Amino acid sequence: MAIALGAGNAQANEATVLVNAHIHTSDPERPSAQALAWGTDGRILAVGSLAQVRAAHPGAREIDAGGRAVVPGLIDAHAHLMNLGLALMSVDLAGADSVEEVIERMQAFERDLPEGAWLTGRGWDQNRWPGQAFPTAADLDEAFPDRPVWLTRVDGHAGWANSAALRLADSDFSGDWQPEGGRILRDAQGQATGVFIDAPQLIAAAIPAADEALLDEALERALAEAVRLGLTGVHDMGVSLADLQRYRAFADAGRLPLRVNAYADGDSDALTALCAFGPLQHEGGRLQMRGVKLYGDGALGSRGAALMEDYSDDSGNRGLLVTAPDALESAMAKASRCGIQVATHAIGDRANRIALERMGRVLGEDAGDDHRWRIEHAQVVALGDIPRFAELGVIASMQPTHATSDMPWAEDRVGPRRIAGAYAWRSFLDAGVRLALGSDFPVEQVDPRLGLFAAVTRQDAQGRPPGGWYPEQRLGLLEALSGFTADAAHAGFDEGRTGRLVPGLAADFVILDQDPAQVPASGLLELRVHSTWVDGEPVFEAGGGVDGT
Numbered sequence: 001m002a003i004a005l006g007a008g009n010a011q012a013n014e015a016t017v018l019v020n021a022h023i024h025t026s027d028p029e030r031p032s033a034q035a036l037a038w039g040t041d042g043r044i045l046a047v048g049s050l051a052q053v054r055a056a057h058p059g060a061r062e063i064d065a066g067g068r069a070v071v072p073g074l075i076d077a078h079a080h081l082m083n084l085g086l087a088l089m090s091v092d093l094a095g096a097d098s099v100e101e102v103i104e105r106m107q108a109f110e111r112d113l114p115e116g117a118w119l120t121g122r123g124w125d126q127n128r129w130p131g132q133a134f135p136t137a138a139d140l141d142e143a144f145p146d147r148p149v150w151l152t153r154v155d156g157h158a159g160w161a162n163s164a165a166l167r168l169a170d171s172d173f174s175g176d177w178q179p180e181g182g183r184i185l186r187d188a189q190g191q192a193t194g195v196f197i198d199a200p201q202l203i204a205a206a207i208p209a210a211d212e213a214l215l216d217e218a219l220e221r222a223l224a225e226a227v228r229l230g231l232t233g234v235h236d237m238g239v240s241l242a243d244l245q246r247y248r249a250f251a252d253a254g255r256l257p258l259r260v261n262a263y264a265d266g267d268s269d270a271l272t273a274l275c276a277f278g279p280l281q282h283e284g285g286r287l288q289m290r291g292v293k294l295y296g297d298g299a300l301g302s303r304g305a306a307l308m309e310d311y312s313d314d315s316g317n318r319g320l321l322v323t324a325p326d327a328l329e330s331a332m333a334k335a336s337r338c339g340i341q342v343a344t345h346a347i348g349d350r351a352n353r354i355a356l357e358r359m360g361r362v363l364g365e366d367a368g369d370d371h372r373w374r375i376e377h378a379q380v381v382a383l384g385d386i387p388r389f390a391e392l393g394v395i396a397s398m399q400p401t402h403a404t405s406d407m408p409w410a411e412d413r414v415g416p417r418r419i420a421g422a423y424a425w426r427s428f429l430d431a432g433v434r435l436a437l438g439s440d441f442p443v444e445q446v447d448p449r450l451g452l453f454a455a456v457t458r459q460d461a462q463g464r465p466p467g468g469w470y471p472e473q474r475l476g477l478l479e480a481l482s483g484f485t486a487d488a489a490h491a492g493f494d495e496g497r498t499g500r501l502v503p504g505l506a507a508d509f510v511i512l513d514q515d516p517a518q519v520p521a522s523g524l525l526e527l528r529v530h531s532t533w534v535d536g537e538p539v540f541e542a543g544g545g546v547d548g549t
Contacts, residue, residue, distance in 0.1 A: 017035055017037045026500045037057050042506055042536040044504065070512070080237060096124060241264075256284070256286040260288075271340065290340065292331070312414055343373070346377060349418065352382070403469065404458065410422060
Protein backbone atom coordinates (compact mmCIF):
# COMPACT_ATOMS: atom_id res chain seq x y z
CA MET A 1 0.00 0.00 0.00
CA ALA A 2 1.39 3.39 -0.96
CA ILE A 3 2.03 6.09 1.59
CA ALA A 4 -0.38 9.01 1.68
CA LEU A 5 1.45 12.34 1.56
CA GLY A 6 -0.01 15.78 2.02
CA ALA A 7 0.87 18.85 0.02
CA GLY A 8 3.27 21.48 1.33
CA ASN A 9 6.88 21.86 2.32
CA ALA A 10 7.61 19.25 4.99
CA GLN A 11 10.94 20.94 5.78
CA ALA A 12 9.13 24.19 6.63
CA ASN A 13 6.55 22.27 8.66
CA GLU A 14 8.67 20.17 11.00
CA ALA A 15 7.14 16.76 11.45
CA THR A 16 6.28 14.59 14.40
CA VAL A 17 5.76 10.90 13.69
CA LEU A 18 3.63 8.50 15.70
CA VAL A 19 5.20 5.03 15.57
CA ASN A 20 4.53 1.55 16.93
CA ALA A 21 0.78 1.94 16.46
CA HIS A 22 -2.18 0.09 14.99
CA ILE A 23 -4.05 2.91 13.29
CA HIS A 24 -7.67 2.87 12.15
CA THR A 25 -8.11 5.81 9.80
CA SER A 26 -11.89 5.80 9.04
CA ASP A 27 -10.73 6.30 5.43
CA PRO A 28 -12.17 3.66 3.07
CA GLU A 29 -9.22 4.18 0.72
CA ARG A 30 -6.71 3.35 3.44
CA PRO A 31 -8.46 1.85 6.46
CA SER A 32 -5.35 0.99 8.47
CA ALA A 33 -1.76 2.17 8.86
CA GLN A 34 1.32 1.81 11.04
CA ALA A 35 2.52 5.39 11.33
CA LEU A 36 1.21 8.92 11.20
CA ALA A 37 3.09 12.19 10.66
CA TRP A 38 1.90 15.73 11.33
CA GLY A 39 3.41 19.18 11.20
CA THR A 40 3.70 22.07 13.59
CA ASP A 41 0.40 23.39 12.31
CA GLY A 42 -1.32 20.27 13.62
CA ARG A 43 -2.20 18.98 10.16
CA ILE A 44 -1.49 15.44 9.04
CA LEU A 45 1.40 15.15 6.58
CA ALA A 46 1.53 11.42 5.90
CA VAL A 47 -0.17 8.13 6.75
CA GLY A 48 1.24 4.73 5.85
CA SER A 49 3.70 2.04 6.84
CA LEU A 50 6.39 2.83 9.38
CA ALA A 51 9.17 2.57 6.77
CA GLN A 52 7.36 4.86 4.35
CA VAL A 53 6.54 7.57 6.87
CA ARG A 54 10.04 7.51 8.33
CA ALA A 55 11.55 7.75 4.88
CA ALA A 56 9.38 10.76 4.08
CA HIS A 57 10.36 12.51 7.33
CA PRO A 58 13.93 11.52 8.27
CA GLY A 59 15.09 12.78 11.63
CA ALA A 60 11.56 13.72 12.73
CA ARG A 61 10.63 13.64 16.38
CA GLU A 62 8.99 10.31 17.11
CA ILE A 63 6.31 9.40 19.60
CA ASP A 64 6.05 5.73 20.53
CA ALA A 65 2.47 4.52 20.90
CA GLY A 66 3.70 1.37 22.61
CA GLY A 67 1.90 -0.97 20.24
CA ARG A 68 -1.45 0.56 21.13
CA ALA A 69 -4.40 1.23 18.87
CA VAL A 70 -5.15 4.64 17.37
CA VAL A 71 -8.54 5.83 16.14
CA PRO A 72 -9.61 9.20 14.77
CA GLY A 73 -10.71 11.65 17.39
CA LEU A 74 -14.18 10.66 18.59
CA ILE A 75 -16.97 13.15 17.95
CA ASP A 76 -20.19 13.17 19.94
CA ALA A 77 -22.79 14.32 17.41
CA HIS A 78 -25.40 15.30 20.00
CA ALA A 79 -24.54 16.54 23.47
CA HIS A 80 -24.95 19.41 25.94
CA LEU A 81 -21.71 20.74 27.41
CA MET A 82 -23.09 23.33 29.83
CA ASN A 83 -25.73 20.92 31.09
CA LEU A 84 -22.97 18.39 31.72
CA GLY A 85 -20.88 20.91 33.60
CA LEU A 86 -23.78 22.02 35.76
CA ALA A 87 -24.74 18.39 36.37
CA LEU A 88 -21.20 17.71 37.57
CA MET A 89 -21.72 20.50 40.12
CA SER A 90 -25.09 19.30 41.40
CA VAL A 91 -26.54 16.08 42.82
CA ASP A 92 -26.01 13.12 40.51
CA LEU A 93 -29.22 11.09 40.59
CA ALA A 94 -28.45 8.82 37.65
CA GLY A 95 -29.04 5.16 38.45
CA ALA A 96 -30.98 5.81 41.66
CA ASP A 97 -33.36 2.87 42.09
CA SER A 98 -35.92 4.49 44.40
CA VAL A 99 -37.17 7.79 45.77
CA GLU A 100 -35.43 6.87 49.01
CA GLU A 101 -32.07 6.59 47.24
CA VAL A 102 -32.67 9.95 45.57
CA ILE A 103 -33.25 11.56 48.96
CA GLU A 104 -30.18 9.91 50.49
CA ARG A 105 -27.97 11.30 47.74
CA MET A 106 -29.50 14.75 48.15
CA GLN A 107 -29.00 14.76 51.91
CA ALA A 108 -25.34 13.89 51.47
CA PHE A 109 -24.90 16.70 48.94
CA GLU A 110 -26.84 19.23 51.04
CA ARG A 111 -24.29 19.15 53.86
CA ASP A 112 -22.00 21.48 51.91
CA LEU A 113 -24.73 23.86 50.70
CA PRO A 114 -25.15 27.28 52.29
CA GLU A 115 -28.43 27.99 54.06
CA GLY A 116 -31.17 29.09 51.69
CA ALA A 117 -29.44 27.86 48.53
CA TRP A 118 -31.49 25.80 46.10
CA LEU A 119 -30.75 22.08 46.06
CA THR A 120 -30.58 20.98 42.43
CA GLY A 121 -29.83 17.68 40.78
CA ARG A 122 -30.24 15.71 37.61
CA GLY A 123 -30.75 12.14 36.50
CA TRP A 124 -33.83 10.72 38.27
CA ASP A 125 -35.80 8.17 36.29
CA GLN A 126 -39.07 6.84 37.66
CA ASN A 127 -38.86 3.93 35.23
CA ARG A 128 -36.17 2.44 37.50
CA TRP A 129 -38.36 2.58 40.61
CA PRO A 130 -40.90 0.10 42.00
CA GLY A 131 -44.26 0.92 40.40
CA GLN A 132 -42.67 3.36 37.90
CA ALA A 133 -44.99 6.17 39.05
CA PHE A 134 -43.96 9.82 38.80
CA PRO A 135 -42.83 11.25 42.15
CA THR A 136 -44.49 14.16 43.95
CA ALA A 137 -43.48 17.19 45.96
CA ALA A 138 -44.66 15.37 49.07
CA ASP A 139 -41.94 12.77 48.53
CA LEU A 140 -39.37 15.51 49.13
CA ASP A 141 -41.07 17.69 51.71
CA GLU A 142 -40.30 15.70 54.86
CA ALA A 143 -36.55 15.69 54.14
CA PHE A 144 -36.48 19.25 52.78
CA PRO A 145 -39.34 21.24 54.31
CA ASP A 146 -37.75 24.67 53.85
CA ARG A 147 -34.94 24.34 51.30
CA PRO A 148 -36.21 24.67 47.70
CA VAL A 149 -35.50 21.61 45.55
CA TRP A 150 -35.55 21.30 41.76
CA LEU A 151 -34.52 18.00 40.16
CA THR A 152 -34.26 17.49 36.42
CA ARG A 153 -35.25 14.13 34.99
CA VAL A 154 -32.58 12.07 33.19
CA ASP A 155 -33.89 13.10 29.74
CA GLY A 156 -34.01 16.81 30.58
CA HIS A 157 -37.69 16.92 29.64
CA ALA A 158 -39.25 16.84 33.10
CA GLY A 159 -38.54 18.37 36.48
CA TRP A 160 -39.56 17.61 40.06
CA ALA A 161 -40.04 20.33 42.68
CA ASN A 162 -40.77 20.26 46.38
CA SER A 163 -43.35 22.50 48.05
CA ALA A 164 -40.77 25.11 49.02
CA ALA A 165 -39.81 25.49 45.36
CA LEU A 166 -43.47 25.70 44.32
CA ARG A 167 -43.99 28.52 46.82
CA LEU A 168 -40.99 30.46 45.53
CA ALA A 169 -42.21 30.09 41.94
CA ASP A 170 -45.03 32.43 43.03
CA SER A 171 -47.55 31.05 40.58
CA ASP A 172 -50.89 29.35 40.89
CA PHE A 173 -50.35 25.94 39.34
CA SER A 174 -53.81 24.65 40.23
CA GLY A 175 -56.74 24.24 37.87
CA ASP A 176 -56.83 22.70 34.41
CA TRP A 177 -54.68 25.11 32.37
CA GLN A 178 -51.49 23.89 30.73
CA PRO A 179 -48.44 25.79 29.51
CA GLU A 180 -47.89 25.85 25.76
CA GLY A 181 -45.92 22.77 24.72
CA GLY A 182 -45.78 21.40 28.27
CA ARG A 183 -47.76 19.70 30.99
CA ILE A 184 -48.22 20.21 34.73
CA LEU A 185 -49.10 16.98 36.49
CA ARG A 186 -51.98 17.47 38.93
CA ASP A 187 -53.86 15.37 41.45
CA ALA A 188 -57.60 14.67 41.50
CA GLN A 189 -58.22 18.01 43.22
CA GLY A 190 -56.43 19.91 40.47
CA GLN A 191 -53.35 20.70 42.56
CA ALA A 192 -49.85 20.48 41.05
CA THR A 193 -48.08 17.33 42.17
CA GLY A 194 -44.62 18.82 41.69
CA VAL A 195 -43.71 17.28 38.32
CA PHE A 196 -43.54 19.49 35.24
CA ILE A 197 -43.10 17.92 31.80
CA ASP A 198 -41.46 20.08 29.13
CA ALA A 199 -42.19 23.17 31.22
CA PRO A 200 -39.05 23.71 33.32
CA GLN A 201 -39.25 27.49 32.97
CA LEU A 202 -42.18 27.58 35.39
CA ILE A 203 -39.87 26.65 38.28
CA ALA A 204 -36.39 27.36 36.93
CA ALA A 205 -37.22 31.07 36.59
CA ALA A 206 -37.30 31.29 40.39
CA ILE A 207 -33.79 29.85 40.81
CA PRO A 208 -31.17 32.59 41.27
CA ALA A 209 -28.95 32.91 38.22
CA ALA A 210 -25.55 31.28 38.50
CA ASP A 211 -22.64 33.71 38.58
CA GLU A 212 -20.08 33.87 35.80
CA ALA A 213 -17.35 32.16 37.79
CA LEU A 214 -19.58 29.15 38.45
CA LEU A 215 -20.57 28.92 34.78
CA ASP A 216 -16.93 29.09 33.72
CA GLU A 217 -16.11 26.30 36.15
CA ALA A 218 -19.00 24.23 34.82
CA LEU A 219 -17.75 24.54 31.25
CA GLU A 220 -14.19 23.74 32.28
CA ARG A 221 -15.30 20.60 34.11
CA ALA A 222 -17.39 19.45 31.15
CA LEU A 223 -14.52 19.94 28.70
CA ALA A 224 -12.09 18.06 30.93
CA GLU A 225 -14.50 15.15 31.30
CA ALA A 226 -15.03 14.97 27.54
CA VAL A 227 -11.36 14.80 26.55
CA ARG A 228 -10.64 12.37 29.39
CA LEU A 229 -12.97 9.93 27.69
CA GLY A 230 -11.55 10.35 24.19
CA LEU A 231 -13.77 13.04 22.68
CA THR A 232 -12.08 15.53 20.38
CA GLY A 233 -15.31 17.08 19.17
CA VAL A 234 -18.83 17.77 20.38
CA HIS A 235 -21.93 18.93 18.53
CA ASP A 236 -23.44 21.04 21.30
CA MET A 237 -27.19 21.13 20.75
CA GLY A 238 -29.18 24.16 21.87
CA VAL A 239 -26.57 26.80 22.71
CA SER A 240 -27.75 30.21 23.86
CA LEU A 241 -26.09 33.42 22.74
CA ALA A 242 -24.72 33.87 26.27
CA ASP A 243 -23.17 30.40 26.24
CA LEU A 244 -21.76 31.00 22.77
CA GLN A 245 -20.05 34.12 24.07
CA ARG A 246 -18.60 32.05 26.93
CA TYR A 247 -17.31 29.47 24.45
CA ARG A 248 -15.81 32.23 22.35
CA ALA A 249 -13.99 33.66 25.37
CA PHE A 250 -12.60 30.19 26.10
CA ALA A 251 -11.52 29.84 22.46
CA ASP A 252 -9.87 33.27 22.50
CA ALA A 253 -7.92 32.27 25.61
CA GLY A 254 -6.88 28.89 24.20
CA ARG A 255 -9.00 27.07 26.78
CA LEU A 256 -11.00 24.84 24.41
CA PRO A 257 -9.25 21.45 24.41
CA LEU A 258 -11.64 20.05 21.78
CA ARG A 259 -13.77 21.24 18.88
CA VAL A 260 -17.21 22.60 19.72
CA ASN A 261 -19.71 22.69 16.89
CA ALA A 262 -22.47 24.72 18.52
CA TYR A 263 -26.09 24.74 17.37
CA ALA A 264 -28.25 27.73 18.30
CA ASP A 265 -31.09 27.14 20.77
CA GLY A 266 -34.13 27.39 18.55
CA ASP A 267 -35.53 30.54 17.00
CA SER A 268 -33.77 32.75 19.52
CA ASP A 269 -31.16 35.49 19.84
CA ALA A 270 -28.43 33.11 18.71
CA LEU A 271 -30.21 32.30 15.42
CA THR A 272 -30.97 35.98 14.90
CA ALA A 273 -27.27 36.75 15.36
CA LEU A 274 -26.33 34.04 12.85
CA CYS A 275 -28.73 35.55 10.34
CA ALA A 276 -27.34 39.02 10.94
CA PHE A 277 -23.63 38.25 10.97
CA GLY A 278 -23.30 34.87 9.27
CA PRO A 279 -22.00 31.58 10.66
CA LEU A 280 -19.30 31.80 13.32
CA GLN A 281 -15.97 30.14 12.58
CA HIS A 282 -13.37 30.92 15.22
CA GLU A 283 -9.91 31.46 13.81
CA GLY A 284 -8.46 28.89 16.20
CA GLY A 285 -10.48 26.15 14.50
CA ARG A 286 -12.07 24.83 17.69
CA LEU A 287 -15.39 26.68 17.73
CA GLN A 288 -18.07 27.17 15.14
CA MET A 289 -21.79 27.82 14.96
CA ARG A 290 -23.48 27.34 11.63
CA GLY A 291 -26.59 25.43 12.67
CA VAL A 292 -29.72 25.70 14.78
CA LYS A 293 -31.44 23.10 16.92
CA LEU A 294 -35.23 23.26 16.73
CA TYR A 295 -37.56 21.41 19.07
CA GLY A 296 -40.34 19.12 17.92
CA ASP A 297 -41.58 17.16 20.92
CA GLY A 298 -40.73 15.88 24.37
CA ALA A 299 -39.17 12.59 25.49
CA LEU A 300 -40.42 9.02 25.52
CA GLY A 301 -39.51 8.28 29.14
CA SER A 302 -41.73 11.07 30.45
CA ARG A 303 -44.43 10.29 27.82
CA GLY A 304 -43.85 13.64 26.17
CA ALA A 305 -42.74 12.26 22.80
CA ALA A 306 -45.45 13.07 20.23
CA LEU A 307 -47.10 9.91 18.88
CA MET A 308 -49.64 9.42 16.10
CA GLU A 309 -51.62 7.06 18.33
CA ASP A 310 -52.07 6.79 22.09
CA TYR A 311 -49.29 5.56 24.31
CA SER A 312 -49.74 1.83 24.74
CA ASP A 313 -49.37 2.27 28.51
CA ASP A 314 -51.32 5.55 28.86
CA SER A 315 -54.61 5.61 27.01
CA GLY A 316 -55.62 9.06 25.80
CA ASN A 317 -52.08 10.44 25.89
CA ARG A 318 -50.29 11.11 22.61
CA GLY A 319 -47.46 13.22 24.02
CA LEU A 320 -46.52 16.83 23.43
CA LEU A 321 -45.52 19.03 20.53
CA VAL A 322 -43.08 21.45 22.11
CA THR A 323 -43.29 23.63 19.00
CA ALA A 324 -46.44 23.96 16.92
CA PRO A 325 -45.93 22.64 13.36
CA ASP A 326 -46.42 26.03 11.69
CA ALA A 327 -43.97 27.69 14.09
CA LEU A 328 -41.50 24.88 13.45
CA GLU A 329 -41.78 25.39 9.70
CA SER A 330 -41.39 29.14 10.12
CA ALA A 331 -38.15 28.64 12.04
CA MET A 332 -36.90 26.19 9.40
CA ALA A 333 -37.66 28.71 6.67
CA LYS A 334 -35.84 31.46 8.57
CA ALA A 335 -32.77 29.28 8.95
CA SER A 336 -32.93 28.26 5.29
CA ARG A 337 -33.01 31.89 4.15
CA CYS A 338 -29.94 32.57 6.29
CA GLY A 339 -28.01 29.55 5.02
CA ILE A 340 -28.12 27.91 8.45
CA GLN A 341 -28.19 24.13 8.92
CA VAL A 342 -31.33 22.82 10.64
CA ALA A 343 -31.25 20.08 13.29
CA THR A 344 -34.68 19.19 14.70
CA HIS A 345 -35.35 17.26 17.88
CA ALA A 346 -37.95 14.59 17.09
CA ILE A 347 -38.48 11.48 19.20
CA GLY A 348 -42.04 10.26 18.60
CA ASP A 349 -43.37 9.04 15.26
CA ARG A 350 -45.71 12.03 14.94
CA ALA A 351 -42.89 14.50 15.64
CA ASN A 352 -40.64 12.76 13.11
CA ARG A 353 -43.35 12.83 10.45
CA ILE A 354 -44.06 16.51 11.05
CA ALA A 355 -40.34 17.32 10.94
CA LEU A 356 -39.92 15.46 7.64
CA GLU A 357 -43.02 17.02 6.12
CA ARG A 358 -42.03 20.56 7.10
CA MET A 359 -38.43 20.04 6.02
CA GLY A 360 -39.68 18.83 2.66
CA ARG A 361 -41.88 21.89 2.25
CA VAL A 362 -39.11 24.32 3.16
CA LEU A 363 -36.37 22.62 1.16
CA GLY A 364 -38.55 22.08 -1.90
CA GLU A 365 -36.41 21.72 -4.99
CA ASP A 366 -33.30 22.25 -2.85
CA ALA A 367 -33.81 18.91 -1.09
CA GLY A 368 -31.17 17.39 -3.39
CA ASP A 369 -28.56 19.97 -2.39
CA ASP A 370 -25.88 19.32 0.20
CA HIS A 371 -27.86 20.94 3.02
CA ARG A 372 -27.21 18.20 5.64
CA TRP A 373 -30.31 18.98 7.63
CA ARG A 374 -30.68 16.62 10.56
CA ILE A 375 -33.28 15.01 12.77
CA GLU A 376 -31.98 14.59 16.29
CA HIS A 377 -32.85 11.26 17.92
CA ALA A 378 -35.22 9.87 15.22
CA GLN A 379 -36.14 7.55 18.02
CA VAL A 380 -39.56 6.16 17.11
CA VAL A 381 -40.23 6.41 13.38
CA ALA A 382 -43.03 4.89 11.30
CA LEU A 383 -41.38 2.32 9.04
CA GLY A 384 -42.76 4.02 5.94
CA ASP A 385 -41.12 7.29 6.95
CA ILE A 386 -37.55 5.94 7.16
CA PRO A 387 -36.96 6.10 3.36
CA ARG A 388 -38.13 9.72 3.45
CA PHE A 389 -34.93 10.64 5.33
CA ALA A 390 -32.89 9.46 2.35
CA GLU A 391 -35.20 11.12 -0.19
CA LEU A 392 -34.75 14.48 1.54
CA GLY A 393 -31.05 13.97 2.29
CA VAL A 394 -31.75 14.26 6.01
CA ILE A 395 -29.17 12.86 8.44
CA ALA A 396 -30.41 10.70 11.32
CA SER A 397 -28.52 11.85 14.42
CA MET A 398 -29.00 8.98 16.87
CA GLN A 399 -27.70 7.92 20.27
CA PRO A 400 -27.03 4.19 20.72
CA THR A 401 -27.20 4.19 24.51
CA HIS A 402 -30.75 5.53 24.39
CA ALA A 403 -31.81 2.12 23.10
CA THR A 404 -30.11 0.15 25.84
CA SER A 405 -31.26 2.56 28.56
CA ASP A 406 -34.85 2.58 27.32
CA MET A 407 -35.26 -1.09 26.39
CA PRO A 408 -36.74 -2.18 29.77
CA TRP A 409 -39.82 0.00 29.16
CA ALA A 410 -39.79 1.35 25.58
CA GLU A 411 -42.04 -1.35 24.18
CA ASP A 412 -44.50 -0.74 26.99
CA ARG A 413 -44.77 2.84 25.74
CA VAL A 414 -45.31 2.13 22.04
CA GLY A 415 -46.30 -1.53 21.73
CA PRO A 416 -44.97 -4.33 19.50
CA ARG A 417 -45.95 -2.76 16.17
CA ARG A 418 -44.37 0.66 16.62
CA ILE A 419 -41.24 -0.71 18.29
CA ALA A 420 -40.17 -2.05 14.88
CA GLY A 421 -39.27 1.50 13.84
CA ALA A 422 -37.68 2.45 17.16
CA TYR A 423 -33.91 2.84 17.59
CA ALA A 424 -33.75 1.30 14.11
CA TRP A 425 -30.15 2.03 13.13
CA ARG A 426 -29.79 -0.83 10.65
CA SER A 427 -33.08 0.04 8.96
CA PHE A 428 -31.83 3.58 8.45
CA LEU A 429 -28.51 2.47 7.01
CA ASP A 430 -30.18 -0.05 4.71
CA ALA A 431 -32.45 2.73 3.45
CA GLY A 432 -29.41 4.82 2.48
CA VAL A 433 -29.66 7.23 5.41
CA ARG A 434 -26.47 8.62 6.87
CA LEU A 435 -26.08 8.15 10.63
CA ALA A 436 -24.28 10.47 13.02
CA LEU A 437 -23.87 8.98 16.48
CA GLY A 438 -23.66 10.58 19.89
CA SER A 439 -24.72 10.23 23.51
CA ASP A 440 -27.01 13.18 24.38
CA PHE A 441 -24.93 13.66 27.53
CA PRO A 442 -25.72 14.33 30.33
CA VAL A 443 -28.94 12.43 29.52
CA GLU A 444 -26.61 9.46 29.00
CA GLN A 445 -23.03 9.11 30.14
CA VAL A 446 -20.31 10.95 28.23
CA ASP A 447 -18.25 7.82 27.57
CA PRO A 448 -18.24 6.96 23.82
CA ARG A 449 -17.17 3.39 24.61
CA LEU A 450 -20.69 2.85 25.90
CA GLY A 451 -22.10 4.07 22.61
CA LEU A 452 -19.88 1.78 20.58
CA PHE A 453 -20.79 -1.17 22.79
CA ALA A 454 -24.53 -0.45 22.59
CA ALA A 455 -24.36 -0.02 18.82
CA VAL A 456 -22.72 -3.38 18.15
CA THR A 457 -24.46 -5.48 20.84
CA ARG A 458 -27.85 -3.89 21.67
CA GLN A 459 -27.12 -5.00 25.23
CA ASP A 460 -26.58 -3.30 28.57
CA ALA A 461 -23.26 -3.47 30.41
CA GLN A 462 -24.34 -6.73 32.08
CA GLY A 463 -24.87 -8.41 28.70
CA ARG A 464 -28.66 -8.28 28.83
CA PRO A 465 -30.66 -9.44 27.01
CA PRO A 466 -28.75 -12.46 25.64
CA GLY A 467 -28.20 -11.92 21.94
CA GLY A 468 -29.25 -8.29 22.12
CA TRP A 469 -32.51 -6.34 22.07
CA TYR A 470 -33.93 -6.51 18.53
CA PRO A 471 -30.46 -7.60 17.40
CA GLU A 472 -31.29 -7.19 13.70
CA GLN A 473 -30.75 -3.46 14.25
CA ARG A 474 -27.12 -3.83 15.39
CA LEU A 475 -24.25 -2.05 13.67
CA GLY A 476 -20.85 -3.45 12.85
CA LEU A 477 -17.91 -2.05 14.77
CA LEU A 478 -16.52 -0.06 11.85
CA GLU A 479 -19.98 1.32 11.09
CA ALA A 480 -20.35 2.42 14.69
CA LEU A 481 -16.85 3.87 14.75
CA SER A 482 -17.59 5.80 11.57
CA GLY A 483 -20.74 7.16 13.21
CA PHE A 484 -18.57 8.68 15.94
CA THR A 485 -15.86 9.88 13.53
CA ALA A 486 -16.20 10.40 9.77
CA ASP A 487 -20.00 10.47 9.69
CA ALA A 488 -20.25 12.75 12.71
CA ALA A 489 -17.75 15.11 11.06
CA HIS A 490 -19.80 15.06 7.86
CA ALA A 491 -22.96 15.90 9.81
CA GLY A 492 -21.24 19.03 11.11
CA PHE A 493 -19.66 20.08 7.78
CA ASP A 494 -16.29 19.24 9.33
CA GLU A 495 -15.10 16.49 6.99
CA GLY A 496 -12.47 18.85 5.58
CA ARG A 497 -10.95 19.26 9.04
CA THR A 498 -11.46 16.09 11.07
CA GLY A 499 -13.17 12.71 11.35
CA ARG A 500 -10.53 10.71 9.45
CA LEU A 501 -6.77 10.29 9.64
CA VAL A 502 -5.72 11.43 6.18
CA PRO A 503 -3.24 14.04 4.94
CA GLY A 504 -4.45 17.59 5.18
CA LEU A 505 -6.84 16.98 8.05
CA ALA A 506 -6.15 17.81 11.68
CA ALA A 507 -4.16 15.36 13.76
CA ASP A 508 -7.10 14.62 16.05
CA PHE A 509 -6.81 11.09 17.38
CA VAL A 510 -7.16 8.86 20.41
CA ILE A 511 -4.66 6.28 21.59
CA LEU A 512 -6.39 3.28 23.19
CA ASP A 513 -4.79 0.55 25.25
CA GLN A 514 -6.33 -2.17 23.04
CA ASP A 515 -7.51 -2.43 19.47
CA PRO A 516 -11.33 -2.21 19.37
CA ALA A 517 -11.32 -4.34 16.21
CA GLN A 518 -9.43 -7.14 17.96
CA VAL A 519 -11.38 -7.49 21.20
CA PRO A 520 -14.72 -9.25 21.68
CA ALA A 521 -17.70 -6.93 21.81
CA SER A 522 -17.76 -7.13 25.59
CA GLY A 523 -14.17 -5.88 25.57
CA LEU A 524 -15.25 -2.51 24.18
CA LEU A 525 -16.33 -1.56 27.69
CA GLU A 526 -12.84 -2.35 28.97
CA LEU A 527 -10.96 -0.15 26.51
CA ARG A 528 -8.95 2.56 28.21
CA VAL A 529 -8.07 5.94 26.78
CA HIS A 530 -4.32 6.29 26.95
CA SER A 531 -4.29 9.81 25.51
CA THR A 532 -6.43 12.24 23.51
CA TRP A 533 -4.88 14.48 20.85
CA VAL A 534 -6.20 17.58 19.10
CA ASP A 535 -4.19 19.41 16.44
CA GLY A 536 -1.28 17.08 17.17
CA GLU A 537 -1.08 18.02 20.84
CA PRO A 538 -2.15 15.89 23.82
CA VAL A 539 -5.16 17.34 25.62
CA PHE A 540 -5.43 14.37 27.98
CA GLU A 541 -2.84 11.81 29.06
CA ALA A 542 -3.47 8.95 31.46
CA GLY A 543 -0.73 7.94 33.84
CA GLY A 544 2.73 8.66 32.51
CA GLY A 545 1.62 10.01 29.15
CA VAL A 546 3.43 9.11 25.93
CA ASP A 547 7.03 8.44 25.08
CA GLY A 548 8.74 10.91 22.76
CA THR A 549 12.20 10.86 21.25
